[in-house]
Amino acid sequence: MDDMAASEVLVALxxxxxxxxxxxxxxxxxxxxxxxCVNLLGSAQSIYRWQGQVEEAAEWMMWIKTTREAWPRLKERLSQWHPYEVPELLALQVQDGHAPYLAWVLANVKGADR
Known part of the structure; x- marks a missing residue:
């Protein structure tokens, strides 16, 4: 898989x-x-500022494998479903990866060429 195809895959946090x-x-x-795919990593400790106060909380981390094409809809849906007022949601562009895995991600996300 070439760099162009790899750049279509995102890892969202x-x-x-x-x-x-x-x-x-x-x-x-x-x-x-x-x-x-979504990987769940348990019991991360988060320290953050919220409404002027420094807070601490135990949270579960989610590593979400998606595509650039699905990203806008993923943001919309996760924001609707999420219990937080302001959920963390960041996307990291994949620069390179194992070609069969990248192809699998592209084949299993809505909107990707199947």
Whole structure:
């Protein structure tokens, strides 16, 4: 797979307040074909500023494999489903990767050529 195709794959990062919420969000994203895969990493400690105060919370990290084409819809849907007022949602462009894996991501996200 060439660099152009690799650049169509994104890794999105988000957090959830607990395991049940992270699992629900991950399943919804995969079921709607907005993500090919979501990895859940448990019990991350977050320190952040919210409404003028420094806060700490345990959260679950979600690594979401998606495509550039699906990104706008993924942002919209995750924002609708997420319990946080301002959910973390960042997208990182993939520069390179294992060609069969990148092809699998592209084939399993809605809107990708299948």
């Amino acid at each position: 988000s957090t959830a307040p607990d395991e049940a919420t992270a699992r629900r969000l991950a399943r919804q994203l995969v079921e709607e074909s907005l993500a090919a």
